[in-house]
Amino acid sequence: xxxxxxxxxxxxxxxxxxxxxxxxxxxxxxxxxxxxxxxxxxxxxxxxxxxxxxxxxxxxxxxxxxxxxxxxxxxxxxxxxxxxxxxxxxxxxxxxxxxxxxxxxxxxxxxxxxxxxxxxxxxxxxxxxxxxxxxxxxxxxxxxxxxxxxxxxxxxxxxxxxxxxxxxxxxxxxxxxxxxxxxxxxxxxxxxxxxxxxxxxxxxxxxxxxxxxxxxxxxxxxxxxxxxxxxxxxxxxxxxxx
Numbered sequence: 001x002x003x004x005x006x007x008x009x010x011x012x013x014x015x016x017x018x019x020x021x022x023x024x025x026x027x028x029x030x031x032x033x034x035x036x037x038x039x040x041x042x043x044x045x046x047x048x049x050x051x052x053x054x055x056x057x058x059x060x061x062x063x064x065x066x067x068x069x070x071x072x073x074x075x076x077x078x079x080x081x082x083x084x085x086x087x088x089x090x091x092x093x094x095x096x097x098x099x100x101x102x103x104x105x106x107x108x109x110x111x112x113x114x115x116x117x118x119x120x121x122x123x124x125x126x127x128x129x130x131x132x133x134x135x136x137x138x139x140x141x142x143x144x145x146x147x148x149x150x151x152x153x154x155x156x157x158x159x160x161x162x163x164x165x166x167x168x169x170x171x172x173x174x175x176x177x178x179x180x181x182x183x184x185x186x187x188x189x190x191x192x193x194x195x196x197x198x199x200x201x202x203x204x205x206x207x208x209x210x211x212x213x214x215x216x217x218x219x220x221x222x223x224x225x226x227x228x229x230x231x232x233x234x235x236x237x238x239x240x241x242x
Contacts, residue, residue, distance in 0.1 A: 004125060009168050012163065036210075052195055070222075122141060130177065196226040
């Protein structure tokens, strides 16, 4: 049962509702301070996963090759365009006229959709949850997403809660896909996958804390290729160099 996904969706909905009601009472210094803490928490989650690494060369190669593929395919730009398309659907669902929103508000809506629906933490958490039944990543993300949704709702209003609908669809697809591929993976492959995603989460934390703007979306292909690369390294390359 996707307990972590359900908890995450509930937190986004509740955070959006609460933020639309009391968000105007929060100061900018309070919001900025929380964002810094969010970044440190994301880094902590990432570090706890990196230490599980089984085959370092395979993980490093996957990160470099996967990020190169993402950059070459302009994956980050495509995800942002998908966020823009989803934002138009959300606006239409909420009966918001396009002319009623300024450019900054529309950009913030796109950012919010991408953050909740396509973040490295969410993708990683759903896949780990589907593979192993470990919901801890998604539960930690849920704790972070509640105040995040609240802060975004200060500007966007109740529309933040509606974003939970496409988020639910995407997360469930990832969850059930992960359950299908899990029987094909060895424990070492799973640990290398977690370590690869942990590095991406570490980069996500730097970005949230506004320390360094890593191309997180372009790093997503690394999550896909790390499993076969880990297998090939352990089965064929490692015996040759050991």
